[in-house]
Amino acid sequence: MRILKYAILGLVDKGNLSGYDITNCFQEEIGHFWSATHSQIYPELKKLTQEGFIQFETLIQGVKLEKKMYSITTLGRRELHQWLVHSMIIPQTLKDAFMLKAYFFSAMDLDEAEQQFSDQLKMRSEKLAYLNERMNVLQNNDDFNLSPKSQHFGNYLVLTRAIEREQGYTSWLKNSLALMEQGKE
Amino acid sequence: MRILKYAILGLVDKGNLSGYDITNCFQEEIGHFWSATHSQIYPELKKLTQEGFIQFETLIQGVKLEKKMYSITTLGRRELHQWLVHSMIIPQTLKDAFMLKAYFFSAMDLDEAEQQFSDQLKMRSEKLAYLNERMNVLQNNDDFNLSPKSQHFGNYLVLTRAIEREQGYTSWLKNSLALMEQGKE
DNA sequence: CTGGACATGTAATGTGTTACATGATTTG
DNA sequence: CAAATCATGTAACACATTACATGTCCAG
Numbered sequence: 001m002r003i004l005k006y007a008i009l010g011l012v013d014k015g016n017l018s019g020y021d022i023t024n025c026f027q028e029e030i031g032h033f034w035s036a037t038h039s040q041i042y043p044e045l046k047k048l049t050q051e052g053f054i055q056f057e058t059l060i061q062g063v064k065l066e067k068k069m070y071s072i073t074t075l076g077r078r079e080l081h082q083w084l085v086h087s088m089i090i091p092q093t094l095k096d097a098f099m100l101k102a103y104f105f106s107a108m109d110l111d112e113a114e115q116q117f118s119d120q121l122k123m124r125s126e127k128l129a130y131l132n133e134r135m136n137v138l139q140n141n142d143d144f145n146l147s148p149k150s151q152h153f154g155n156y157l158v159l160t161r162a163i164e165r166e167q168g169y170t171s172w173l174k175n176s177l178a179l180m181e182q183g184k185e
Numbered sequence: 186m187r188i189l190k191y192a193i194l195g196l197v198d199k200g201n202l203s204g205y206d207i208t209n210c211f212q213e214e215i216g217h218f219w220s221a222t223h224s225q226i227y228p229e230l231k232k233l234t235q236e237g238f239i240q241f242e243t244l245i246q247g248v249k250l251e252k253k254m255y256s257i258t259t260l261g262r263r264e265l266h267q268w269l270v271h272s273m274i275i276p277q278t279l280k281d282a283f284m285l286k287a288y289f290f291s292a293m294d295l296d297e298a299e300q301q302f303s304d305q306l307k308m309r310s311e312k313l314a315y316l317n318e319r320m321n322v323l324q325n326n327d328d329f330n331l332s333p334k335s336q337h338f339g340n341y342l343v344l345t346r347a348i349e350r351e352q353g354y355t356s357w358l359k360n361s362l363a364l365m366e367q368g369k370e
Numbered sequence: 371c372t373g374g375a376c377a378t379g380t381a382a383t384g385t386g387t388t389a390c391a392t393g394a395t396t397t398g
Numbered sequence: 399c400a401a402a403t404c405a406t407g408t409a410a411c412a413c414a415t416t417a418c419a420t421g422t423c424c425a426g
Contacts, residue, residue: 003282010289020377033284065422085297090308097188099218104195105339112270123275148368154290161357168353172346183333250394
């Protein structure tokens, strides 16, 4: 399905970027939902250039450090758009190794299971706090508003989803821990 | 990290299974969170046998159809347990291609984006209805109860999480669609 | 002048999917 | 007797991570 292809096309469509920039993008908001390292990105950029979806211009930083700034072509924008409006089936499996532990619950002692769940709850609560902080930063932008016309709307959608995802996970963990507590009596 | 290794150990620990049985397990509840096809499973079973974590007995079905029933060894059970009680860090990326579309929102027209979101909402609502049905079936088991001592508890945890996950996703989709509607005015 | 960030690449390995390949058993 | 299911395997390819490899630039 070559999702990375479309991830790169979408990022480059938003604004010209180098491979290094793209690598960094995956450390920000969108990185909660898709990422890749530079070892995957550079070959993909080469391939997309060969296919005519993107093109680059070499810039010199300082005296001789070369930097390839990529921009999307008309062909690339068409390719991206086609993917965006094409219906996407939901995958039957969304891998989550922790849920294997939950499924194998009876292979643990009750206190071991509780430890696992509370450990996970701690980490997810911290992540949730971090995400809420990021949301604060986003909403404190001078030009922030909830309109789909806002340049921040995509970012807002991604952040709300990330927050909702962690909130759901933490509340499920809490409910499960409560059931374990009750089960002790 | 060899998650499949532990998935297989956990399943075989619950009860002796053949490669074919394991393949089918991934079509059931746990398949919402982990899965693999037989082309991955058979080689892994071979490897785990060589490593001494599982062993098999060949059964004859009918006249000559051979079936390898696997069981976990003491070494395998120790290996599984060690993994279960080992703290598991949460992955920074949980891939979701639809969220790329959300992030690239501004590369679509508003009506195209709405179409994508409502399309996704329809599919996720259907999945949610299916999951609720499965929960009904589970709760109608004669010996069902919410105790962590119940043999169904692992299955219950997995189902509640799957339901929570889809519920969260659908409500985020609905909220996002509402914002798009408001943005039109 | 050094450590961290900037910048780009390839190689090796691990994981996962689709296709190829074969044959037995059961159910209608 | 034909179709679906049971049952096991390998090969080719696609995707992803970690390691290898090199060099520049800037701030303290």
